Amino acid sequence: MVTKNAMPTPLCGELPAEAVQAARFEKARSAQASAVLEDYVELIDDLLTSQGEARPTDIARRLGVSHATAIKSIGRLKREGLATSKLYRGVFLTPRGLDLAARVRARHRLVVDLLVAVGVPPHCAELDAEGIEHHVSDTALAAFARFLGHERPTDDGAEVE
Amino acid sequence: MVTKNAMPTPLCGELPAEAVQAARFEKARSAQASAVLEDYVELIDDLLTSQGEARPTDIARRLGVSHATAIKSIGRLKREGLATSKLYRGVFLTPRGLDLAARVRARHRLVVDLLVAVGVPPHCAELDAEGIEHHVSDTALAAFARFLGHERPTDDGAEVE
DNA sequence: GCTTTTTTGTAGCCTCGACTACATTTTAGG
DNA sequence: CCTAAAATGTAGTCGAGGCTACAAAAAAGC
Numbered sequence: 001m002v003t004k005n006a007m008p009t010p011l012c013g014e015l016p017a018e019a020v021q022a023a024r025f026e027k028a029r030s031a032q033a034s035a036v037l038e039d040y041v042e043l044i045d046d047l048l049t050s051q052g053e054a055r056p057t058d059i060a061r062r063l064g065v066s067h068a069t070a071i072k073s074i075g076r077l078k079r080e081g082l083a084t085s086k087l088y089r090g091v092f093l094t095p096r097g098l099d100l101a102a103r104v105r106a107r108h109r110l111v112v113d114l115l116v117a118v119g120v121p122p123h124c125a126e127l128d129a130e131g132i133e134h135h136v137s138d139t140a141l142a143a144f145a146r147f148l149g150h151e152r153p154t155d156d157g158a159e160v161e
Numbered sequence: 162m163v164t165k166n167a168m169p170t171p172l173c174g175e176l177p178a179e180a181v182q183a184a185r186f187e188k189a190r191s192a193q194a195s196a197v198l199e200d201y202v203e204l205i206d207d208l209l210t211s212q213g214e215a216r217p218t219d220i221a222r223r224l225g226v227s228h229a230t231a232i233k234s235i236g237r238l239k240r241e242g243l244a245t246s247k248l249y250r251g252v253f254l255t256p257r258g259l260d261l262a263a264r265v266r267a268r269h270r271l272v273v274d275l276l277v278a279v280g281v282p283p284h285c286a287e288l289d290a291e292g293i294e295h296h297v298s299d300t301a302l303a304a305f306a307r308f309l310g311h312e313r314p315t316d317d318g319a320e321v322e
Numbered sequence: 323g324c325t326t327t328t329t330t331g332t333a334g335c336c337t338c339g340a341c342t343a344c345a346t347t348t349t350a351g352g
Numbered sequence: 353c354c355t356a357a358a359a360t361g362t363a364g365t366c367g368a369g370g371c372t373a374c375a376a377a378a379a380a381g382c
Contacts, residue, residue, distance in 0.1 A: 022225025025200065028292035029370090032193060036339070039186065057359060064183025069340055071361060076338085088348060088360060118275065119304040128301050131189035135292025143280040190340090197369070218329060230370055232331065237368085249330060249378065 028135060035134035038104045039063065040073055041082055044091055045101035053090040107141060108133050114144045189296060196295035199265045200224065201234055202243055205252055206262035214251045268302060269294050275305045 043062055047054035060070035074091055077083035082097035093101060111133045115125035136144075204223055208215035221231035235252055238244035243258035254262060272294045276286035297305075 018222050019225075021223050024288055024291045026225045027288060028196075031292050032196075033338085035189075035193075055359075056361085061179050062182050062186075064180075064187045065339085066341060067360075068342080068362085073339075114279065115301060115304075118279065118308040120301045121304075124298060124300045124304075127185055127188060128296055128298050130185045131192050131296025132293050135289055135296075137285055137289050139285045140276060140281045140289050143276075143282075143285075147279040194368080216329075217331085226369085227371060228330075229332085229372080233369075 031135050036073060037077060037080065037082065038100065038134060039130075040070075040077055041093065041097050041101045042104045042108070044077075044083065044093055045098065045105070048093070054092070055090050059091070104133070107136060110141055110144050110148070111136055113148055117148055192296050197234060198238060198241065198243065199261065199295060200291075201231075201238055202254065202258050202262045203265045203269070205238075205244065205254055206259065206266070209254070215253070216251050220252070265294070268297060271302055271305050271309070272297060274309055278309055 040059070040063075043059060044054040047058055047062075051058070056070050056074060057067050059074070060067040063070065074083060074085060077091075077097070078085065081094060082100060083091055083093050085091040108129055111129040112122075112125045115129060115132075116122055120128065201220070201224075204220060205215040208219055208223075212219070217231050217235060218228050220235070221228040224231065235244060235246060238252075238258070239246065242255055243261060244252055244254050246252040269290055272290040273283075273286045276290060276293075277283055281289070
């Protein structure tokens with residue numbers, strides 16, 4: 001018997017257990033929907049900072065997708081008001097895009113740092129964080145920061161096996 | 162062709178930085194591809210254990226999707242050799258499905274436990290784990306287990322000052 | 323036993339994110 | 353300057369995973 005719904009959940013007072021569980025899955029699905037856009041925004045910001053420009057071909061290569069796929073996604077970014085692009089002139093971020101990029105990057109670092117702090121090898125932490133980060137809530141992020149701030153393991157990474 | 166088969170192993174020694182980054186995103190994408198199937202398998206196993214049967218309608222309700230969507234996904238499970246179903250007789254898991262369910266469940270618990278251990282409120286940990294779990298590698302899982310076993314922080318959660 | 327409701331399944335449509343193939347534009351070479 | 357290559361953009365396809373609407377079978381009510 002699992003009866004994982006036996007605990008008193010703060011927000012979901014009288015809701016049926018099914019609805020609670022359904023909401024959980026729905027949250028994960030919606031997080032996934034914005035994951036791709038977040039990746040693009042973060043990468044574009046990265047390219048703009050390091051290279052001075054973000055060209056679709058570079059974006060595609062870094063993401064490991066075809067240029068057509070990248071261009072389509074850039075179109076979505078523009079529709080969502082996160083980026084702009086001039087014909088044959090590269091992609092740029094709107095203020096909203098820049099803001100999102102900053103938040104995504106901070107979250108990424110925090111997730112990696114936490115993984116390393118609990119003993120995940122740095123290389124692996126980077127890999128896993130790419131998928132994980134999109135699903136970490138602000139509440140959890142705050143907890144991560146608190147955890148890292150209180151008992152930061154001298155930043156040399158936890159002992160590798 | 163992307164020659165994605167050039168590096169199945171995590172030795173990114175002489176590879177260009179772009180390829181490394183691309184591989185990271187690709188891993189996240191492939192993890193996402195199996196996420197839905199994992200959720201279904203876990204839920205079906207849960208229903209079989211607690212209710213004795215897993216009916217498409219129940220699956221759909223618990224996942225928060227329409228029954229048509231659930232039935233389609235069940236079809237995918239069958240194609241992948243993870244489940245079987247007899248007309249109007251519910252869904253069952255194959256040995257492979259059962260094995261996957263067990264692994265998914267263990268991983269889920271480990272992720273939740275780790276989140277709680279670093280100070281994430283239990284309710285939030287459950288929510289976030291739903292999305293996170295699909296992206297946690299075996300290496301990271303092992304680190305989680307080690308962390309939880311070695312330095313369990315008195316289980317009172319991080320003190321909220 | 324017949325009707326109604328629930329459950330199950332099918333069909334068709336949508337969006338997203340991937341792809342290939344082709345068209346166009348800019349840039350680079352000769 | 354004109355051509356070849358690279359970069360950019362467009363069109364069309366595909367599968368996954370959602371949806372609604374409808375059809376059929378099983379279960380429940382009367």
